[in-house]
Structures are given as C-alpha cells and as structure tokens.
Amino acid sequence: xxxxxxxxxxxxxxxxxxxxxxxxxxxxxxxxxxxxxxxxxxxxxxxxxxxxxxxxxxxxxxxxxxxxxxxxxxxxxxxxxxxxxxxxxxxxxxxxxxxxxxxxxxxxxxxxxxxxxxxxxxxxxxxxxxxxxxxxxxxxxxxxxxxxxxxxxxxxxxxxxxxxxxxxxxxxxxxxxxxxxxx
Numbered sequence: 001x002x003x004x005x006x007x008x009x010x011x012x013x014x015x016x017x018x019x020x021x022x023x024x025x026x027x028x029x030x031x032x033x034x035x036x037x038x039x040x041x042x043x044x045x046x047x048x049x050x051x052x053x054x055x056x057x058x059x060x061x062x063x064x065x066x067x068x069x070x071x072x073x074x075x076x077x078x079x080x081x082x083x084x085x086x087x088x089x090x091x092x093x094x095x096x097x098x099x100x101x102x103x104x105x106x107x108x109x110x111x112x113x114x115x116x117x118x119x120x121x122x123x124x125x126x127x128x129x130x131x132x133x134x135x136x137x138x139x140x141x142x143x144x145x146x147x148x149x150x151x152x153x154x155x156x157x158x159x160x161x162x163x164x165x166x167x168x169x170x171x172x173x174x175x176x177x178x179x180x181x182x183x
Contacts, residue, residue, distance in 0.1 A: 026053055026092055026108070033090035047073045048083045058096065058105040058125070098125060099156050119159035128155075 026049055034041050051067045052059070059067075061080055068075050084106060087093040096105045098118045115133060117126045133153060141148055 029092055030087065030090060033086070033092075037086075039086075044073075044075050044079055045083050045086075047071075047075060048080060049087070052087070052093070052106075052108065055108070058107045060101070060103050060105055062103070064106075096154070098154065115153045115155070117155045117157060120156055121158040121161070124159060 027046070030045070030049055031041050034045075047068060048064070051064055051071065051073070054067065055063075061077070061084065064084075065075075065077060065080060068080075084093065084095075088095050088106075092109055093106050094109050096107060096116065098105065098116070099120055101123070115128050115130065117128050119125070137148055137151065140146075
C-alpha cells in the first residue's frame with residue numbers, strides 16, 4: 001500500500017512538471033551539481049527547482065510549499081529542506097536571515113549583487129546596491145591577498161525614525177582609540 005502511494009506520488013509529480021526556459025540554467029547547474037555529488041535528479045527536485053524559478057523575489061519555505069501544493073506536487077517538507085540546502089551549496093540560492101522574520105528567506109543567486117535593508121519595526125525589506133560596499137570588498141581582497149567567494153551584508157533599521165545624531169567618523173575613531181589606550 002505504502003509503495004503504491006509512493007509510486008502514485010512520483011507519477012503525479014512527473015505529470016505536473018512543465019518546461020520553464022527561465023529555469024534552464026538553474027536546471028543545468030543543478031544537474032551538474034548532483035552528478036558531482038553522485039545523487040539522482042528526482043522529479044521532486046525538478047519540481048522544487050521549477051517552483052523556485054517561478055518566484056520573482058525572496059521566498060520562505062512555507063511559501064514554496066504552498067506554491068508546490070497549488071500545482072498538485074506532493075513533496076515532504078524534509079525533502080524541501082534538503083533540496084534547498086543542496087541548492088544553496090550549489091550556489092544557486094542564497095539563504096537570508098532577517099531580524100523581522102523567524103524563518104530564513106531564500107533568493108535566487110543571479111550573480112547580481114545587492115544588499116538588504118531590513119526595517120525591524122515594519123518587517124519591510126528593501127534591496128539596495130551601493131558601490132562603496134563593493135569598494136570595501138575589493139580593498140579587503142587586495143589587503144589580505146584573497147578572493148572573497150561569498151559575503152552577506154544586511155542593514156537593520158527602524159522605518160520612519162530619524163537618526164538621533166550624526167556621527168563624525170574621525171572623532172569616533174579617535175575617541176575609541178583613546179578609550180582603548182586608557183584600558
């Protein structure tokens with residue numbers, strides 16, 4: 001009985017798979033990853049990848065599970081967690097932790113580097129891009145003679161709350177040095 005249920009589930013998942021051109025590159029990369037790890041490319045993994053490609057922005061595991069259920073895919077949550085971890089390991093997804101969310105969010109790794117500004121009091125998350133951050137990364141690579149593979153940069157703030165005071169960076173550095181020297 002259980003084996004028949006598994007077979008029916010796999011057959012149902014195969015029927016519901018559609019071709020998605022946007023996900024072709026992800027599928028190719030994921031298949032190469034699975035081959036390197038000597039793992040199978042199951043219909044469940046393909047369905048998860050297809051559902052991820054349908055998302056335009058960040059998503060949670062709950063949203064992914066709901067999306068798969070709407071498409072009549074019957075996939076266990078454990079399979080979702082394992083596959084998401086594999087996609088992160090393969091470099092196809094990024095796992096993001098925001099203070100306003102109790103669960104991680106995931107986004108497709110499109111090699112378009114941007115950063116996140118999370119508003120703690122409203123839960124709103126804004127994607128930002130600033131060349132100064134890239135300059136810091138380049139300077140760090142040159143200073144330590146390394147190549148940074150991945151990094152995470154999330155700023156947390158309260159929305160519509162003005163800063164209390166402006167900091168003079170040079171004065172702050174000098175005062176911090178004086179405090180350290182006194183210790």
